[in-house]
Amino acid sequence: MNLSRFCVSNAAxxxxxxxxxxxxxxxxPKKPARPKRAAIYRNVMPPRYLQMATNQNWxxxxxxxxxxxxxxxxxxxFMGWLKGQPRLGKFNNPELVKIPNFFHLTPPNxxxxxxxxxxxxxxWPEGLETDEKIEKHFPVEIVTRDYCHASPTIRDxxxxxxxMRFKLSxxxxxxxxxxxxxxxxxxRYNPLNDLVTIETSSxxxxxxxxxxxxxxxxxxxxxxxxxxxxxxxxxxxxxxRFFFEKSSSRKKILDFLKTVDINAETKKEDIKEYEEAIKDxxxxxxxxxxxxxxxxxxxxxxxxxxx
Amino acid sequence: MLTTARCVAKRSSLSLxxxxxxxxxxxxxxxxxxxxxxxxxxxxxxxxxxxxERLFGVNGFEPVAVELFEVLDDKSIMVRLPFIQxxxxxEKTDFDRPANRYILWGRQGAGKTFTLNHxxxxxxxxxxxxxxxxxxxxxxxxxxxxxxxxxxxGRLDFPLNAALxxxxxxxxxxxxxxxxxxxxxxxxxxxxxxxxxxxxxxxNVIDHGISRMKHASDxxxxxxxxxxxxxxxxxxxxxVLANDVNLFYKKPLVKHADGRVASVEEMTLxxxxxxxxxxxxxxxxxxxxxYVNQSHWKNRLTPYYPKALLTDxxxxxxxxxxxIKVENYSDMEADSCLDYYTDKMLLQRPQSKTPExxxxxxxxxxxxxxxxxxxxxxx
Numbered sequence: 214m215n216l217s218r219f220c221v222s223n224a225a226x227x228x229x230x231x232x233x234x235x236x237x238x239x240x241x242p243k244k245p246a247r248p249k250r251a252a253i254y255r256n257v258m259p260p261r262y263l264q265m266a267t268n269q270n271w272x273x274x275x276x277x278x279x280x281x282x283x284x285x286x287x288x289x290x291f292m293g294w295l296k297g298q299p300r301l302g303k304f305n306n307p308e309l310v311k312i313p314n315f316f317h318l319t320p321p322n323x324x325x326x327x328x329x330x331x332x333x334x335x336x337w338p339e340g341l342e343t344d345e346k347i348e349k350h351f352p353v354e355i356v357t358r359d360y361c362h363a364s365p366t367i368r369d370x371x372x373x374x375x376x377m378r379f380k381l382s383x384x385x386x387x388x389x390x391x392x393x394x395x396x397x398x399x400x401r402y403n404p405l406n407d408l409v410t411i412e413t414s415s416x417x418x419x420x421x422x423x424x425x426x427x428x429x430x431x432x433x434x435x436x437x438x439x440x441x442x443x444x445x446x447x448x449x450x451x452x453x454r455f456f457f458e459k460s461s462s463r464k465k466i467l468d469f470l471k472t473v474d475i476n477a478e479t480k481k482e483d484i485k486e487y488e489e490a491i492k493d494x495x496x497x498x499x500x501x502x503x504x505x506x507x508x509x510x511x512x513x514x515x516x517x518x519x520x
Numbered sequence: 521m522l523t524t525a526r527c528v529a530k531r532s533s534l535s536l537x538x539x540x541x542x543x544x545x546x547x548x549x550x551x552x553x554x555x556x557x558x559x560x561x562x563x564x565x566x567x568x569x570x571x572x573e574r575l576f577g578v579n580g581f582e583p584v585a586v587e588l589f590e591v592l593d594d595k596s597i598m599v600r601l602p603f604i605q606x607x608x609x610x611e612k613t614d615f616d617r618p619a620n621r622y623i624l625w626g627r628q629g630a631g632k633t634f635t636l637n638h639x640x641x642x643x644x645x646x647x648x649x650x651x652x653x654x655x656x657x658x659x660x661x662x663x664x665x666x667x668x669x670x671x672x673x674g675r676l677d678f679p680l681n682a683a684l685x686x687x688x689x690x691x692x693x694x695x696x697x698x699x700x701x702x703x704x705x706x707x708x709x710x711x712x713x714x715x716x717x718x719x720x721x722x723x724n725v726i727d728h729g730i731s732r733m734k735h736a737s738d739x740x741x742x743x744x745x746x747x748x749x750x751x752x753x754x755x756x757x758x759x760v761l762a763n764d765v766n767l768f769y770k771k772p773l774v775k776h777a778d779g780r781v782a783s784v785e786e787m788t789l790x791x792x793x794x795x796x797x798x799x800x801x802x803x804x805x806x807x808x809x810x811y812v813n814q815s816h817w818k819n820r821l822t823p824y825y826p827k828a829l830l831t832d833x834x835x836x837x838x839x840x841x842x843x844i845k846v847e848n849y850s851d852m853e854a855d856s857c858l859d860y861y862t863d864k865m866l867l868q869r870p871q872s873k874t875p876e877x878x879x880x881x882x883x884x885x886x887x888x889x890x891x892x893x894x895x896x897x898x899x
Binding site for chain 1: 609612613614617618620625799823825826827828832836839840841842843844845
C-alpha cells in the first residue's frame with residue numbers, strides 16, 4: 214500500500230510540478246530569432262584622382278617620398294604581365310608598391326624645396342664655375358661618412374674610414390715615375406678615368422686617417438721618382454710602351470744609314486715615319502694597315518738615295 | 521698557282537736517303553730562255569722539266585704540290601702580285617748596300633711557298649747564287665739522324681740532312697758553280713788527313729761534305745760562310761731563300777742525348793743558316809716566308825702577322841725588313857686559276873665549268889688558292 218502510493222505520488226510530481234529546475238541535458242526551448250538589422254549600403258567613394266582638379270598643386274598631393282598609392286596618382290600606370298590576361302593596372306598591383314617612385318621630385322616641387330633651403334646656403338664661390346676649374350683648384354677629393362642612429366653612443370666605428378680621390382695627371386711625373394707609380398698603386402689606379410682612389414681605415418679616427426692618406430700619397434710619389442739599381446735590368450720586353458730612342462731599331466737604322474753614307478739628318482722625316490710605324494705595330498695591334506705602313510717606311514729608308 | 525698542305529708526317533731517313541741517291545747530277549740540257557720582260561699577273565709561267573728537277577728535285581715544293589704537278593704533267597706557277605713587288609724591289613736595289621730582307625706573310629694556303637719558289641726560279645734564270653731552305657722543320661723538329669759534333673763539342677749535327685742540303689745547293693747552282701771561280705778563303709781541316717787548302721775551289725767543300733757525311737754539317741756551315749765572303753767581295757750575287765723562317769724562333773723538338781731540348785744555337789745547320797738572317801753582308805738579298813697553321817677550325821684565327829709569328833727574337837733579327845703580304849686570289853686570278861684547271865682537265869664535272877659553278881667555287885673557298893685546289897680536285 215505504501216509502496217503503491219509512493220509510486221503514484223512520484224509520477225504526479227514529474228508532470229505537475231513546474232518549480233523544478235530543468236534538467237540541463239534537455240533541449241532548450243527555442244528563443245525567438247533576433248530581428249535582422251537592415252543592411253546599410255553606402256555609396257563607394259570614387260578614387261581620389263577622379264576628383265582632382267587639373268590645376269591642382271601636386272605638391273599638396275605628394276609632398277614627400279612615400280609608397281605608391283593608386284588612387285591618388287592620376288596617371289594610367291601599368292606594371293607586370295600575366296599570360297592571356299590584359300595588362301595589369303595600378304590597382305591591386307603590389308609590384309608598383311615595391312619599387313621606389315619619384316612623384317615627390319617634380320620640378321616645381323624641387324624648386325619649392327630648394328627655395329626653402331636657400332636661406333641656409335651661402336653664395337657659390339666665384340671662379341669655380343666649371344668642373345675643370347674645380348678640379349684645378351681642389352685636386353684632391355676626400356669622402357667622409359657619418360652614421361646617425363638611435364643608440365646610447367654617438368660613435369660608430371665605420372665613420373673612421375675615409376676615401377681620397379685625385380687624378381694622376383695632377384701629379385708631376387715623367388715616363389719612368391708614372392710607370393712606377395701605376396705599378397705601386399696597383400688596383401687603386403683606374404686607367405679608364407685616370408683616377409687614384411686611396412681608402413684608409415687603419416687609424417681609429419677620421420682625422421688621423423686623412424693624415425695617413427696624405428702620408429701614403431707622399432710616400433708613393435717620392436718612391437716613384439727613385440730609380441733602383443735593379444731597374445736597369447728592365448728589358449725591351451718589359452717596356453710599358455715602345456721607346457724608339459733607346460731601342461735597337463733606331464741603332465740599326467742609323468748604322469745602316471752610316472754604312473751607305475747617308476747623313477741621318479737629311480732623312481729625319483723618313484726616320485720619324487719609321488718610328489711612328491714601328492710604335493704603331495709594337496704598342497697597338499698588328500693589322501694589315503700597320504704592317505703595310507711599316508713596310509713602306511722601311512722601304513723608303515732602305516732605298517733612299519744620297520742627295 | 522697552288523699552295524701545299526704541310527706534311528707533318530715524319531719522313532723516314534730511308535726515304536731521305538732514297539731522295540739523296542736519286543737526285544739528278546747530269547747537266548742542264550735545255551737552254552736558258554728568259555721569261556717575258558714584264559710578267560703579267562695571273563698568267564702561268566711554266567718551268568721546264570729539267571730545270572724543275574734541278575731546282576726542286578731534292579726539296580722545294582710540298583708533296584701535295586709535287587703530286588699535282590705530276591697529275592697535270594705541267595709545272596707552272598702563276599705570276600702573283602707579291603712576286604711582281606719583289607721584282608720591283610730587286611730592280612731598284614743597290615747591291616753595294618747591306619742585303620735587304622723581305623718577309624712573305626699571309627694566310628695559310630695563300631701561296632707564300634709558291635712565291636718563294638717562283639723567285640728561286642727567277643733567280644736561277646738571272647744568274648743568282650741560290651741558297652734555298654725549303655723546310656727548316658726537317659732540321660729543327662725531325663732530323664733524319666742526330667750526331668754530336670766532333671769539331672764543336674755540345675753542338676748537334678744532322679749528317680743526312682746536311683748532305684741533302686749540300687746536294688740541293690749543288691743541284692740548284694750547278695750552272696753557276698761551273699761558270700764562277702769561287703775559292704776557299706782559308707784552310708779548313710776536316711780531320712787529320714782531310715784538309716781543304718786555301719785557294720781550292722769551293723766545290724771541293726761541297727763534294728767533301730757529300731762524300732763524307734760525317735763532316736757534311738760543318739761543310740754546309742763553311743759553305744754559307746764562304747758564300748758570304750764571296751758576296752762581300754763581289755764574286756757572286758746571293759739570293760737566300762728560307763721557307764717557314766718563323767720556325768727558327770719556336771722551341772725545337774730535337775733533344776740532346778740526355779733528354780735536354782736543344783736550342784737553335786746548338787744545331788750546326790740552323791746556327792749557320794741563321795747567320796744569313798742578319799744584314800752584315802752585301803751583294804744579295806734574303807727572302808723568308810712565314811709558316812702559319814690555320815688548317816683546323818680550332819686554329820683558324822691564329823694570327824698570321826709577321827711580328828706575331830716571328831716573335832720578339834725574330835723581329836729583333838730581321839728588323840728593318842720589308843713585309844710583303846701574299847693575299848688570297850683576286851677575282852681575276854681566281855678566274856685564271858679555274859681556266860687553268862679546266863684546260864688541264866682537273867675540273868671534270870660540267871657544273872663546275874658553268875659561270876654559276878665557278879662563282880660558287882670562288883665563294884665557298886674565299887678564293888684561297890690551296891682551298892680552291894682541294895675543292896677542285898674533287899670535282
